[in-house]
Amino acid sequence: xxxxxxxxxxxxxxxxxxxxxxLCAACALTIVAEFFVDRHVDHPWEAVFGFYAIYGFTACTLxxxxxxxxxxxxxxxxDYYDG
Amino acid sequence: xxxxxxxVVFFVGAALVAVTSGKVRTAVLLAVPLIGALNLATLGDGSxxxxxxxxxxxxxxxxxxxxxLFGLLFHLAAFIGIVxxxxxxxxxxxxxxxxxxxxxxxxxxxxxLISLFVFxxxxxxxxxxxxxxxxxxxxxxxxxxxxxxxxxxxxxLLAGVLIHLSDTGSIAFEFIGLSGLxxxxxxxxxxxxxxxxxxxxxxxxAYPESTPAGxxxxxxxxxxxxxxxxxxxxxxxxxxxxxxATMTMFPIFFAVIENDLRRVLGYSMINQIGxxxxxxxxxxxxxxxxxxxxxxxxxxxxxxxxxxxxxxxFRTGKINGSELGGLYKSMPLTAALCIxxxxxxxxxxxxxxxxxxxxxxxxxxxxxxxxVWLALLFASAGVFHHAGIKIPFxxxxxxxxxxxxxxAPRNMLIAMxxxxxxxxFNGIYPWALYALLxxxxxxxxxxxxxxxxxxxxxxxxxxxxxxxxxSGLYPPELPGINIDAEWIYRKALPVLARxxxxxxxxxxxxxxxxxxxxxxxxLQTVYRHHGPGGVLAxxxxxGSMAFWATLLLGAYxxxxxxx
Numbered sequence: 001x002x003x004x005x006x007x008x009x010x011x012x013x014x015x016x017x018x019x020x021x022x023l024c025a026a027c028a029l030t031i032v033a034e035f036f037v038d039r040h041v042d043h044p045w046e047a048v049f050g051f052y053a054i055y056g057f058t059a060c061t062l063x064x065x066x067x068x069x070x071x072x073x074x075x076x077x078x079d080y081y082d083g
Numbered sequence: 084x085x086x087x088x089x090x091v092v093f094f095v096g097a098a099l100v101a102v103t104s105g106k107v108r109t110a111v112l113l114a115v116p117l118i119g120a121l122n123l124a125t126l127g128d129g130s131x132x133x134x135x136x137x138x139x140x141x142x143x144x145x146x147x148x149x150x151x152l153f154g155l156l157f158h159l160a161a162f163i164g165i166v167x168x169x170x171x172x173x174x175x176x177x178x179x180x181x182x183x184x185x186x187x188x189x190x191x192x193x194x195x196l197i198s199l200f201v202f203x204x205x206x207x208x209x210x211x212x213x214x215x216x217x218x219x220x221x222x223x224x225x226x227x228x229x230x231x232x233x234x235x236x237x238x239x240l241l242a243g244v245l246i247h248l249s250d251t252g253s254i255a256f257e258f259i260g261l262s263g264l265x266x267x268x269x270x271x272x273x274x275x276x277x278x279x280x281x282x283x284x285x286x287x288x289a290y291p292e293s294t295p296a297g298x299x300x301x302x303x304x305x306x307x308x309x310x311x312x313x314x315x316x317x318x319x320x321x322x323x324x325x326x327x328a329t330m331t332m333f334p335i336f337f338a339v340i341e342n343d344l345r346r347v348l349g350y351s352m353i354n355q356i357g358x359x360x361x362x363x364x365x366x367x368x369x370x371x372x373x374x375x376x377x378x379x380x381x382x383x384x385x386x387x388x389x390x391x392x393x394x395x396x397f398r399t400g401k402i403n404g405s406e407l408g409g410l411y412k413s414m415p416l417t418a419a420l421c422i423x424x425x426x427x428x429x430x431x432x433x434x435x436x437x438x439x440x441x442x443x444x445x446x447x448x449x450x451x452x453x454x455v456w457l458a459l460l461f462a463s464a465g466v467f468h469h470a471g472i473k474i475p476f477x478x479x480x481x482x483x484x485x486x487x488x489x490x491a492p493r494n495m496l497i498a499m500x501x502x503x504x505x506x507x508f509n510g511i512y513p514w515a516l517y518a519l520l521x522x523x524x525x526x527x528x529x530x531x532x533x534x535x536x537x538x539x540x541x542x543x544x545x546x547x548x549x550x551x552x553x554s555g556l557y558p559p560e561l562p563g564i565n566i567d568a569e570w571i572y573r574k575a576l577p578v579l580a581r582x583x584x585x586x587x588x589x590x591x592x593x594x595x596x597x598x599x600x601x602x603x604x605x606l607q608t609v610y611r612h613h614g615p616g617g618v619l620a621x622x623x624x625x626g627s628m629a630f631w632a633t634l635l636l637g638a639y640x641x642x643x644x645x646x
């Protein structure tokens with residue numbers, strides 16, 4: 001059944017790689033764009049070059065790694081409350 | 084045309100739905116929000132509808148910009164939800180959905196605290212049926228916990244209102260502000276429905292247990308009525324800034340490790356309400372506009388996300404991230420619509436979240452709260468991560484779960500497309516929404532700087548996700564539940580109660596044993612003296628009786644002689 005099914009776009013690892021490269025290119029582009037865009041700043045922290053990029057990357061990494069550790073403490077079986 | 088209080092249309096509609104079936108019922112269901120919207124259009128700004136009750140005048144309808152915006156939003160949400168639920172063959176869900184939407188409208192337009200209380204309780208009761216409609220043991224238990232918490236909040240509201248009435252002599256629902264017991268009670272009652280930290284677990288507990296369509300309705304009304312009530316009663320209350328910031332932060336950690344994708348959305352709801360609560364706390368015109376417009380956008384994109392997950396649950400019977408994946412192959416349209424919702428909640432430029440959430444963030448800086456601003460920014464990256472990426476990724480992409488199913492039914496697709504349209508419309512042309520806001524808007528969402536910084540934030544968050552995923556650091560979706568504040572009342576208190584009962588039973592047994600022992604000894608003593616062979620129960624021969632009588636008479640004779 002499965003092998004007769006038509007192949008879908010992300011079944012091909014090359015397409016997955018293309019998405020990842022596309023994302024990296026888009027990230028690079030936003031950094032380059034920062035040279036050309038007049039950044040309106042409400043707060044001095046915002047003025048740091050690449051502030052939003054660095055903050056976004058760090059925030060997500062911290063979030064996931066913290067949550068991963070948190071899960072060790074918090075995770076219980078599905079029937080934990082039933083007993 | 085005579086205008087009616089908006090809730091009346093829905094209550095009458097619910098009664099009609101209860102007695103009709105088939106095509107007629109479908110027609111009534113679709114007509115209710117449309118007639119309601121027409122009715123709403125006839126209610127001009129400043130109009131009101133009052134009835135007398137004993138000594139008080141109840142204001143059933145009070146229309147101003149704030150209540151009108153929420154009223155319009157609830158009509159829209161009800162219509163989308165009804166289209167999504169149109170093919171549900173369950174009268175209970177249709178009737179309770181209409182009653183529930185009507186109660187939300189009643190609470191929104193209530194101009195006095197007594198009417199507010201009545202609709203507040205109706206919201207709880209009518210919505211509980213949407214959870215019960217799942218008809219599983221788990222749903223039943225969750226619905227009971229939900230009801231207990233909601234009704235307790237209602238009692239707090241009533242107590243607060245009565246104290247407020249005796250203090251001020253007025254039942255008008257206007258600015259309350261935190262001062263004294265009554266305001267705190269009302270504040271906490273609002274806080275329960277708004278899912279303040281530690282009061283939030285009814286939401287993540289009950290919403291994911293409802294039916295696919297039920298959760299769509301649930302997500303739209305209760306919490307947003309609370310946001311409305313807070314915006315009406317407590318704007319500029321500083322405490323709300325910190326409560327809101329906390330609400331944006333802590334649920335995202337739970338959302339990352341939660342397996343049930345509708346529960347992930349539940350946590351993400353609290354996160355989004357956090358932005359609104361924070362804006363209400365900041366209290367400036369920009370902040371209130373931000374909070375209210377974000378409530379509008381949130382109802383629509385959260386409904387879209389819940390509908391897409393509802394469609395997945397409806398088609399596959401599964402909702403855990405660990406069991407899903409690869410569904411873009413069988414449900415490509417649902418996947419695409421889900422991604423629109425994900426982009427909107429993540430505040431991508433050209434999607435609705437972008438034009439509303441940022442108002443709160445700018446206001447946080449303007450009002451001098453840079454740390455709060457950093458927290459909100461962290462939460463913005465976090466929401467993109469768990470709602471924007473995790474939801475579509477684990478349901479529709481990730482590893483192929485091998486599940487092959489059909490695309491969502493047409494009515495569900497139409498409902499989702501409608502919500503997606505509003506998300507994109509508000510994103511591209513925010514001025515229609517801005518015109519409805521309580522204060523004039525001079526905020527410009529589309530500046531080059533805002534677009535660039537937001538894009539950077541989101542792209543680099545996505546980069547972090549990709550990096551963690553590719554490097555294998557990303558935690559896999561695992562079955563199981565994560566304990567939260569509800570642990571206190573779902574585990575600690577029951578265990579404490581059980582232990583207390585056990586200890587009390589043991590004490591009772593000991594006391595009983597001791598008492599029994601004492602009684603036995605007493606009985607033994609009595610038995611020794613009075614029992615057969617006991618000295619006091621011996622049978623005496625008649626002769627000894629005659630002997631003692633003679634002796635007594637003899638003694639009498641002696642005493643007589645001597646006297």
